[in-house]
Amino acid sequence: MAKKKRDKNRVLIFDTTARDGKQSPGCNFGPDDTIRLAHQLARMKVDVMEAGFPVSSDDDFEAVRRVAHEVPGITCAALARANKDDIDCVMKAFGDAIKRSRIHIFIATSDVHMEKKLNKSPDEVIRMAVEAIKYAQACGIDNIEFSPEDASRTGFSFLAKIVAAAAWAGARTINIPDTVGYAVGTEYPNMILRLMHEVSIIERNDIVLSLHCHNDCGLATANTLAGLAAGARQAHCTINGIGERAGNTHLAEVVMALKTRRDYYKLDTGINTKEIGPTARLVSSIIGKPIHDTLPIVGANVHAHSTGIHQDGVLKERATYEIMSPEDTGWQEESLPLSSQSGRHGFKQRLAYIGYEVNAKTFGVVYAKFKELAAMKPLVHNTDLHMLMQETEAEQHAEEEGWIRLLNVDYHKLDGTRRVFVGLTANDNTFEASGTGNGPFDATWSAVRSALTRQKFWPGEIKLESFDVSKGQGGIESVGIARVKISLGDYAAFGRGSDTDIVVACTKAHIAALNNLINAPILRERIS
Ligand SMILES: [Zn+2]
Known part of the structure; x- marks a missing residue:
């Protein structure tokens, strides 16, 4: 079968909420939450979801195994260090779902990481990366992404060398992480441009260059957009920008900047932007942290206008003070809220829609809680239902144990x-x-x-x-x-x-x- 030619203007969205995102303190979530998120990301039409780092914990292994097998319409990626044990563990999690899955192999390449963390010479690091990629291929996977960790603090000539070696070994996507949010100005896009010009195999093998930014200086989205303008065609992002320290690139910002300014970037994603709001609310309820009022695209204040002049303008014509519409991003609650009048059938259907299959016993408990809540609060939103479900599941678990x-x-x-x-x-x-x-x-x-x-x-x-x-x-x-x-x-x-x-x-x-x-x-x- 002839390989379908890649659309040169199409940007792939790689969501790493369930891997890098959940590494932030207090953001941990289990396999059930990951599955719920995976279904929602598939609805939003994210291209790739990194579901976990299987060797790191049983929960991550299980999350990857289930996303790979149970969620159609999204490529499941899993992280591995450049060694056989990690790769074997990923392969075991993928099982017979290997054909629609991606392995993401990484090794650190900056001097400080190679010396202090790995205690390896640059040549050894290249050898380990190449061997790992070839080993993964020998295990039967051809969708391989490679990351030279801390790329933005890696000397360019060594970076170019390991990128070329990884591409020759068989990596189809090369991700260039700004692991510590270090890149400023034109450094990051220049790195992408130089790699495309100086590493010829990138063009020859139609390798996708990918971006992975952190927000330590508040530049994750800016760097990601600059990288895309320079020619990269995949962006690693997380929902609501959650992630270690100051977080990762906020998915909705990149997607909406590309969409709102299509005239400038001339790039497209496959994202169904109407699902941005529901996805943001789902992640907020999973990690138990509110969405900040001023968080771009999804925050409660982004379509609220309090000054008289702004209110007047927006009432006459939204475009006076707003560049995108709330309908376009699913900013408001996605479906009709339930009320005390809602019957058992409608309630059950809504639970299924937001990702909960419940048995009769759980349904009885949660329906009673819903009735109690609806008596106090006229409109019960999906966010409330997530809280009711999570609480009920936790209580039942506590009872069993x-x-x-x-x-x-x-x-x-x-x-x-x-x-x-x-x-x-x-x-x-x-x-x-x-x-x-x-x-x-x-x-x-x-x-x-x-x-x-x-x-x-x-x-x-x-x-x-x-x-x-x-x-x-x-x-x-x-x-x-x-x-x-x-x-x-x-x-x-x-x-x-x-x-x-x-x-x-x-x-x-x-x-x-x-x-x-x-x-x-x-x-x-x-x-x-
Ligand atoms: Zn990261």
């Missing part, structure tokens, strides 16, 4: 001090206690701690590190989302809880964090 669960919570306030009463259960034991504090977080923390300490269920010096609360979507009766971070020694865990009552939300967040901490595999041994 004998972890801590909340039975009841009550409180009163006297002279500015709050007294909170909680009832908890774990391993068929029931604990009750009260605690006081000025704010909802310290009062509920003190109540939960004294309930568990009384029953010798408290594993040691757990510290409440940080907490915050934000408002869910939907007006005055909105749901409060409480988030906490706790730690035991050098290990930290996160928890989240939501409720229309903030004291209940805080209590739920503490319990979720405690369950995550106490039951983390690395701590379980130490504690028991």
